[in-house]
Amino acid sequence: MEHCDILIVGAGPAGSSLAWALSDNEYDVIVMDKQTFPRNKVCAGWVTPAVVENLRIDINDYRKEHVLQPVLGFLIGQIGSHETETYSEENPISYGIRRCEFDHYLLERSGARLKLGESFREMARADNLWIVNDYIRSPIVVGAGGHYCPVARCLGTKVKHSEAVIVAQETEFRMTPEQSEKCKINPDVPELFFCEDFKGYGWIFRKGDILNIGLGREDKDKLSEHVKAFCEFLRQWGKIPQDISYKFYGHAYLSYQHSLRQVLADGILLIGDAAGLAYAQSGEGIRPAVESGILAAQVIKNAKGNYSSKNLDSYRQLITKRFGRRKTTFDIAKMLPDDFKKILAHKLLTNHWFARNVIINNWFLHAYQQPLLINKPA
Numbered sequence: 467m468e469h470c471d472i473l474i475v476g477a478g479p480a481g482s483s484l485a486w487a488l489s490d491n492e493y494d495v496i497v498m499d500k501q502t503f504p505r506n507k508v509c510a511g512w513v514t515p516a517v518v519e520n521l522r523i524d525i526n527d528y529r530k531e532h533v534l535q536p537v538l539g540f541l542i543g544q545i546g547s548h549e550t551e552t553y554s555e556e557n558p559i560s561y562g563i564r565r566c567e568f569d570h571y572l573l574e575r576s577g578a579r580l581k582l583g584e585s586f587r588e589m590a591r592a593d594n595l596w597i598v599n600d601y602i603r604s605p606i607v608v609g610a611g612g613h614y615c616p617v618a619r620c621l622g623t624k625v626k627h628s629e630a631v632i633v634a635q636e637t638e639f640r641m642t643p644e645q646s647e648k649c650k651i652n653p654d655v656p657e658l659f660f661c662e663d664f665k666g667y668g669w670i671f672r673k674g675d676i677l678n679i680g681l682g683r684e685d686k687d688k689l690s691e692h693v694k695a696f697c698e699f700l701r702q703w704g705k706i707p708q709d710i711s712y713k714f715y716g717h718a719y720l721s722y723q724h725s726l727r728q729v730l731a732d733g734i735l736l737i738g739d740a741a742g743l744a745y746a747q748s749g750e751g752i753r754p755a756v757e758s759g760i761l762a763a764q765v766i767k768n769a770k771g772n773y774s775s776k777n778l779d780s781y782r783q784l785i786t787k788r789f790g791r792r793k794t795t796f797d798i799a800k801m802l803p804d805d806f807k808k809i810l811a812h813k814l815l816t817n818h819w820f821a822r823n824v825i826i827n828n829w830f831l832h833a834y835q836q837p838l839l840i841n842k843p844a
């Protein structure tokens with residue numbers, strides 16, 4: 467048997483942020499992941515400045531060995547239309563990273579003991595402890611295994627039959643020098659094109675020679691067809707070189723508003739995608755993953771070794787305080803006829819005030835929400 471104080475299952479941004487937030491507190495923390503690192507993760511690789519601040523990332527240090535693309539603005543449009551709005555600032559309003567690098571960097575500085583290349587298989591309760599995979603004993607297990615987190619399943623989540631998911635496909639590749647020269651995407655200004663029915667959007671994001679193209683939607687139907695139509699639109703408009711061939715990879719995750727997952731039980735907390743926390747309109751999930759990790763660290767410290775669900779309940783309250791109340795099932799937008807929504811979407815997307823204040827500042831940057839202050843020595 468092996469013992470630890472906290473076992474975190476999943477070494478994505480949620481798991482490594484929690485481990486990092488606990489690292490000065492003399493806890494023996496294990497982070498387990500079924501993959502070895504660095505590993506790829508399907509993602510556009512866009513992070514908001516709050517993530518950098520929450521995690522106290524020194525961007526000058528980070529960019530020495532990793533891709534870090536400052537984003538000064540966004541171009542917004544609709545798939546099929548050449549009318550666009552561009553919004554930009556002088557200072558970075560976001561950054562572009564590569565998940566294979568970013569997640570590895572966060573994990574390496576987390577200070578935790580790592581068990582990589584090991585899958586969580588099962589856990590059993592014995593004397594107020596969890597015994598994981600038959601040999602690791604821990605008083606608390608934190609599920610940070612993403613959307614299909616096996617610990618979430620132990621809380622009764624029926625992952626594949628659960629709530630409405632965001633489904634997305636993405637490809638990221640290094641362009642040849644010739645392709646780079648022909649590519650018309652400005653690295654400072656990623657481009658976002660909303661679907662006609664406003665149920666999702668495609669993006670094209672250049673980070674130096676790396677190009678990332680993807681599309682996410684809030685309904686599962688015909689995702690590949692939407693992706694194909696989006697690529698065709700980009701090609702026809704000359705946004706991407708004709709000779710690029712790419713393979714798309716897909717993944718699903720829950721938006722906070724639609725998630726019904728329990729986030730805790732006796733000796734268990736869920737963080738990040740495992741808890742279903744991504745922002746609904748933008749699909750941004752890294753910031754909620756990081757912030758839930760930081761909030762979980764606060765709750766674990768305050769629990770002082772008593773991890774009963776009653777004693778962990780403040781986590782639920784902190785999540786609600788931070789991300790708001792989950793929406794009720796009544797959604798007025800769903801009651802509007804599709805044709806009306808299409809016309810409305812077009813009008814809104816081509817309105818400068820709406821694009822800047824609602825889409826960029828509110829939906830994408832969450833500019834109203836300050837980074838979390840973390841109680842950790844500098």
Ligand SMILES: Cc1cc2nc3c(=O)[nH]c(=O)nc-3n(C[C@H](O)[C@H](O)[C@H](O)COP(=O)(O)OP(=O)(O)OC[C@H]3O[C@@H](n4cnc5c(N)ncnc54)[C@H](O)[C@@H]3O)c2cc1C
Nearest residue numbers: 476478479480500509510511512586611612738739751752
């Ligand atoms: C196409 C796409 C584009 C996206 N783009 C963005 C973006 O640009 N910006 C943004 O903020 N968000 C984006 N997101 C969302 C974002 O990727 C997630 O919200 C984020 O990765 C959640 O982090 P996490 O740590 O909770 O989970 P993950 O990053 O999914 O990490 C979970 C980890 O758990 C491990 N794991 C899973 N099962 C097991 C097991 N049985 N045993 C052990 N380990 C296990 C996995 O190997 C993985 O390393 C995008 C999502 C998609 C699908």
